[in-house]
Amino acid sequence: DGGITQSPKYLFRKEGQNVTLSCEQNLNHDAMYWYRQDPGQGLRLIYYSQIVNDFQKGDIAEGYSVSREKKESFPLTVTSAQKNPTAFYLCASSIGVGSNTQYFGPGTRLTVL
Amino acid sequence: AQSVTQLGSHVSVSEGALVLLRCNYSSSVPPYLFWYVQYPNQGLQLLLKYTSAATLVKGINGFEAEFKKSETSFHLTKPSAHMSDAAEYFCAVIVSSNTGKLIFGQGTTLQVKP
Numbered sequence: 464d465g466g467i468t469q470s471p472k473y474l475f476r477k478e479g480q481n482v483t484l485s486c487e488q489n490l491n492h493d494a495m496y497w498y499r500q501d502p503g504q505g506l507r508l509i510y511y512s513q514i515v516n517d518f519q520k521g522d523i524a525e526g527y528s529v530s531r532e533k534k535e536s537f538p539l540t541v542t543s544a545q546k547n548p549t550a551f552y553l554c555a556s557s558i559g560v561g562s563n564t565q566y567f568g569p570g571t572r573l574t575v576l
Numbered sequence: 577a578q579s580v581t582q583l584g585s586h587v588s589v590s591e592g593a594l595v596l597l598r599c600n601y602s603s604s605v606p607p608y609l610f611w612y613v614q615y616p617n618q619g620l621q622l623l624l625k626y627t628s629a630a631t632l633v634k635g636i637n638g639f640e641a642e643f644k645k646s647e648t649s650f651h652l653t654k655p656s657a658h659m660s661d662a663a664e665y666f667c668a669v670i671v672s673s674n675t676g677k678l679i680f681g682q683g684t685t686l687q688v689k690p
Contacts, residue, residue, distance in 0.1 A: 467619075469619075494676055496676075496678075503585065503682060503683075504682060505666060505680035505681055505682045505683050506620075506666070506668075506678075506680040507680075508677060508678070511675065511676075511677065513675070513676075519675070521677070553619055553620065555620075559676070560673070560674065560675055560676035561670075561673045561674075561676055563676060564610070564622055564625055565676070565678060566622065567612075567619035567620040567621070568619050569618055569619045570617070570618065570619050572617065
């Protein structure tokens with residue numbers, strides 16, 4: 464079954480700790496994306512990667528970091544510099560950039576205590 | 577700057593009634609437009625996509641949307657609502673063909689009453 468997996472589904476962390484969210488896809492897609500979702504604000508782009516070993520900042524990259532060492536994987540680290548990290552995080556992928564459809568994973572809900 | 581506006585953060589309809597969710601966009605380039613649906617605590621599922629091939633786009637679950645360039649709109653409709661349609665719906669537009677970057681509207685929560 465092809466798709467995008469995100470783990471864990473729910474994540475709790477203490478304030479000041481870094482945390483890494485996993486995103487894996489077996490769709491052979493080149494492009495991958497991370498979004499943050501807050502109630503009433505839609506989705507906002509954090510980082511995106513068009514190809515392995517390359518990534519660009521989105522609209523709200525401060526306090527986040529990513530890596531793209533493998534085509535299948537695009538982990539997101541929420542650092543202690545992120546002032547309000549509690550949110551629902553969604554990973555997406557597409558065949559390539561341009562007009563291609565983005566397909567989304569099930570999301571990870573991060574709660575910082 | 578490109579943007580997407582969804583009119584009405586909450587829409588309530590009776591089961592069997594027409595569903596109409598409104599989306600207006602602004603884009604300096606020919607737009608690629610999407611509607612996604614999200615059920616509670618889940619990811620987004622693609623309903624349909626406009627790519628200029630046809631102004632009326634049919635999607636999954638009986639939904640369709642019509643692209644109207646003169647009105648810069650891409651409203652989502654379904655003739656008869658089912659209880660299972662209750663979810664949050666997002667309209668989105670690609671703002672850059674170089675990056676594939678999507679801009680999302682703020683979402684519309686659809687409530688279906690029995």
